[in-house]
């Protein structure tokens with residue numbers, strides 16, 4: 001995880017390349033081969049002439065990896081959520097979204113014209129209360145959350161939300177953009193679960209996808225406007241994602257390693273154990289977070305300071321992301337530099 005900024009080499013703790021797959025020789029070779037065979041661009045929307053056979057291969061592999069019936073690849077994670085929510089929901093409907101849902105989930109919800117309410121972050125009772133009050137006044141109902149929250153790294157109570165969705169005849173949309181693992185460890189009744197994600201984080205390529213039931217995917221292919229009216233992805237991008245997925249399935253220890261690296265960091269820092277590859281260190285004041293980030297950069301570590309409005313006021317933070325490709329010495333070096341800076345600031 002070394003990046004270069006001008007003359008300086010930095011160890012990055014700010015990349016979403018959790019499995020180190022964006023640099024993997026097999027992914028690079030697959031992208032090169034597809035590009036030299038088919039050219040750099042798709043030339044048209046998938047529904048016109050851009051539907052390269054690699055799409056089918058990638059969608060089959062994604063559905064299998066996630067343990068779902070079918071998958072559909074979009075131009076990006078952002079376009080996936082916009083298209084999926086817009087295709088399913090309209091002005092007679094209601095969307096209940098976790099308060100900390102990613103901007104593109106909220107944009108999709110607003111753009112759909114449905115009524116949108118937000119429930120307290122990861123609070124199943126708050127969601128239930130809204131369902132009790134509102135559900136009966138609307139047609140379709142969609143619950144929206146993230147498997148791993150992008151700024152806090154905590155996990156949603158998915159089994160409980162799925163049970164609520166079943167009880168209240170709602171769909172549950174789970175954005176898995178920051179998830180490291182394929183098949184889910186929670187179950188849901190019926191076919192009410194919709195899982196979206198991105199090819200540009202753990203899989204190191206670019207693009208987005210949705211997976212779920214055969215019927216859902218068939219419907220989305222004819223109704224999701226961000227799929228229909230946007231140019232297909234370049235063949236090299238699809239080939240890279242497909243190759244990365246093959247490596248991921250062959251080497252499941254990569255996902256475990258990313259999580260273990262995050263947990264090693266939280267242990268060394270005396271923080272609560274990491275639940276995912278994302279660890280926030282809430283600093284509070286914006287300027288202090290900026291200073292810490294700058295000081296770490298001078299010591300050779302790239303760590304982003306995240307400020308409002310991306311996070312709530314007063315919770316400016318350093319956001320660390322861990323990858324399977326970080327070494328023990330890089331982790332220890334980071335912790336040493338961070339402790340030194342924090343003690344220096346406190347003094």
Ligand SMILES: *Cc1c(COP(=O)(O)O)cnc(C)c1O
Nearest residue numbers: 076077078102150177198200207
């Ligand atoms: C990054 C992210 C997206 C967008 O994915 P892209 O492929 O980068 O457009 C969507 N949802 C969440 C939660 C994300 O963190």
